[in-house]
Every structure is written in structure tokens, then in C-alpha cells.
Amino acid sequence: MTRTEPDLWASSLQGDGDAFGELYDQHRDRVFRHLLRFGESHADAEDATAVVFLELWRRRGSVHVVDDSVLPWLIVTATNVGRNAARSRRRYRGVLLRIPAQEAAADASEDALRRLPLADTDRALARALDELPRVDAQILALTALEGYSLAEAASVLGLTAGAARARLFRARKRLRATLDAPVEEGLLS
């Protein structure tokens, strides 16, 4: 029988590694794709995904669960990891070394393609997110990119609805000023 996410999270908190593994299975792709938005290479985004879930475990005592899901918290953490890639990995350097390296590419061009997997709009977005204040980027990631409501985003970030709305308004305004390339549909609307 498939266990629900609240069950998995509760079991994880009791030290059930398999339950944590199932949570990873459920949310891995959403976290990974979000990290790719920050212009990371394929392999680096995979490493960063590991960092996000290691953070979930390390910070388990203070994780905000929204509508029985840890995914919003994961997205916010992924936003932080994506914006501070090198610093975020430093804590887990030893752990990341235990993940096998990606196989060598067949040729240099293919490797370069993997290193730069994103469309132009994503690179522009990565740069724009990098320049936003941290919480503004988190609000934008949750609402515009991942489809959460403003109330849910406010909840996971510990903001009032008014403060969240003001930050989202400001983030969109700054993105409009920064981006000169078309961006993902709905991002600025």
C-alpha cells in the first residue's frame, strides 16, 4: 500500500530511512528541475538536489509543512541552494564525494551541451533570480514558478499575506526591469 506523505514524513522523523527515500522519490524531479533554472550543469543540479534533501534531514526540526507536504519547503531551500551554489555544497563536500561522478561525455561538444542545458530564457531567469533579494526570489519561485498560492508561500516563509503580496509585487517589478528576454509564461503576470 502506498503511504501518504504525512505518514512518510512522520516515519522519517522517527529515523525510518526507507520512508525518507520515498519522500525523495516523490519530490526529486520537482527539486531537480527547479535547480536547473539557476543555470547549473546537469551534474551540478543533481548534486544540488542531494544537498536540498540533506538539508531537509538536517533541518527536520524546523521544516514548515504546507498542506501536508514538505515540497514548498524543498522549493524554497532549492532556491537558496541555486542562488548560492558553491557555499551550499561546502557543508556536504564529504558526502557529495560519495556520489559517483557522471560518466565522461563522448566528446567535448556533448559535454558542453550538458553543461549548458538550459534555454536562453532560463539563463536570463537564473541571472534575474540571482539579483533579487533572497526572500523575494523565494516568493517568486513558489508562486510564479511552482504554482503555489500566495497564502501557501507566505505560510512556508513565515510572512503575513500582506508582506508576501508586497514582496511578490516588488519581485515582478524588478524582474521586468532586469529581463530583456521572454520568460516563462505567467512569471510576470
Added chain:
Amino acid sequence: MSDIEFSPERSAAIRRLLVAEVNGAPVRAERSTSRISLFAATGTLLLIAVLIVIGGSMGSVRATVASLLHPSSGAGASSSADVSPTVRPTALPTGAPETGFAGGTEAGPLVVGAAGVNGRGESYGPPIAGRGLPQLVAVVGRAADGRAVSGYVARSDYVGAPVNTTVPLLRADGTTVVGTWTVTRRG
């Protein structure tokens, strides 16, 4: 393998690692960190007391105490930075400057990933699957002031270059340097 798919082998390895981490000793649990912080705080207070007792000039004691109480001005600030969600965010910065292209606009705005051929006959743009690389490849690097900036790197600069090599970040003209870009994986 598609670029947006997690490679199965690495995913399985990460999963095993996470399961082992949760099953095993919680070496990085918050509780442990709190204990360490408590020890550190206690040690700091003892050190302050010893410094005050054994004397020395009051000026130097005050300076030492200040440096212990405000370590954020040193290198410790970056190492202790956290990437987890901020529950109580800091106040909104006021008067923050509008951001723009760090490379300036004297030669016209940079268009991220624009493709074409420059005046020297060099192709530039993003890599496109199946067509290989242009001579100048679109990337986002860093300007001298640390901000992210879009530009291009010469294919000849980084193909074959070892990891962590820093190469010039150029405009599409292939000569104007707007920052640097660091090779993250061996080309």
C-alpha cells in the same frame, strides 16, 4: 538521456546515501548543532571571563570581547550561512538600486543567448543539440563586482580546460571582456 532527466545511477546513489543518513547516526541533526552551539557559547563566556580577570589593557580586552561577540565581521560569516528557508526574514532593504546588466550598456544591451555571427566572422550563441558549439558560447558568468552577467566564452578557451579554470567572459564581438566564467566540468 534528456538534459532534464535525473541520471538513474546518480539518483539511486543519492537515494542510498539519504536512506543511510536517516537510518544511521544523525550526525548533523539540529539538536547536535544546538549542543555544539551551547558548548561554544559557554566556552566563549569562560574565555571572556578569563581575559577580564587576567587583565591586560582594557582597550585590548574590549576589542577581544567585541570580536568574540560579533564574529559575523570575519570569515565565519560565510561558513555559517544557511541555505534553509528563512522563517523570519530580515527587513526589506530600502533604497536598493535597480539591477541591470553589470557589463554596462555602452555597446548596446546584452541579449542573453543571442545567436549570430560577429564582425570577425565568429559564430556566437547558445549550444544547440546536434549542431555542436558556436565559436563563442553563451553563458552567465560574473562581472568584476561579483554580479551575474551574461556573455560568451570562446570555445577554444574552455574545451579541454581543467575544472576551475577561469576564462574571460566576452561580448558577442569576441574581444570586449565583461567578466569571467569558471569551468565547472572538464571540457
